[in-house]
Amino acid sequence: MDLSLSTRTVGDRTVVEVGGEIDVYTAPKLREQLVELVNDGSYHLVVDMERVDFLDSTGLGVLVGGLKRVRAHEGSLRLVCNQERILKIFRITGLTKVFPIHTTVEDAVAATD
Amino acid sequence: MATVELRFSAQPEHVRTARLVAAAVARRAGVDEAVLDEVRLAVGEACSRAVGLHLSNGLTAPVRVVLTEEEKLFSIEVGDEVPGPAGGPEGTVSGIDATLDPDTETEDEMGLAVISGLVDDVEVTSGEGGGTIRMSWPVSGASDRP
Numbered sequence: 717m718d719l720s721l722s723t724r725t726v727g728d729r730t731v732v733e734v735g736g737e738i739d740v741y742t743a744p745k746l747r748e749q750l751v752e753l754v755n756d757g758s759y760h761l762v763v764d765m766e767r768v769d770f771l772d773s774t775g776l777g778v779l780v781g782g783l784k785r786v787r788a789h790e791g792s793l794r795l796v797c798n799q800e801r802i803l804k805i806f807r808i809t810g811l812t813k814v815f816p817i818h819t820t821v822e823d824a825v826a827a828t829d
Numbered sequence: 830m831a832t833v834e835l836r837f838s839a840q841p842e843h844v845r846t847a848r849l850v851a852a853a854v855a856r857r858a859g860v861d862e863a864v865l866d867e868v869r870l871a872v873g874e875a876c877s878r879a880v881g882l883h884l885s886n887g888l889t890a891p892v893r894v895v896l897t898e899e900e901k902l903f904s905i906e907v908g909d910e911v912p913g914p915a916g917g918p919e920g921t922v923s924g925i926d927a928t929l930d931p932d933t934e935t936e937d938e939m940g941l942a943v944i945s946g947l948v949d950d951v952e953v954t955s956g957e958g959g960g961t962i963r964m965s966w967p968v969s970g971a972s973d974r975p
Contacts, residue, residue: 739844739845739848740841740873740881741844764923770869772870805870809943819888
């Protein structure tokens, strides 16, 4: 399965809906998408991972890279994820302390802290 | 003797194939269904790391994956051919802390951190002939045999 990406704007937030597998082969596409959004001036990103079937450390690296880019513009990068097997990867790498993780896109879009 | 041995050219697109094969062989060997996700992820991490090492060192040699079904154990060895410091064990797998600093993109370190967080029995070695990550999981005994 390949990676699917779609973006939409909600207020001042840009929601990136990701589906499929994020691994060493597909992660560069996600990286390009995030870089493009930041270059176009979208600094408040919500990455919706509800339809992600697989995530590895390459994907984590891309998300951390995205976070660094938006932070350089005083922006934010929030994740939406309820899947235990994906959340587990964030926990074992300690990245739950780095990313705000929300249960719904609505929550993530409304969050301000 | 290895149950299944796989060699693939060091390209990112083949890592998914290695994950699928490893999960299929693990299931057949009787690895618990709940653990298959971990097997899939750990093999993917080890293969991604090996592919990265081969590409960054300009090696055309394939990455090797050896899946072995033993009586009470299912083990996976992922080998690269990038020479490391000779003399065996590299020591412990890098700690999780190394990956926490968001100021660095250390995917290689993060991969090892994921593996060490997922797999209880893991051994990373390196030598003149290359490096190996060996991981194993207990087998429940009720293997998927007719």
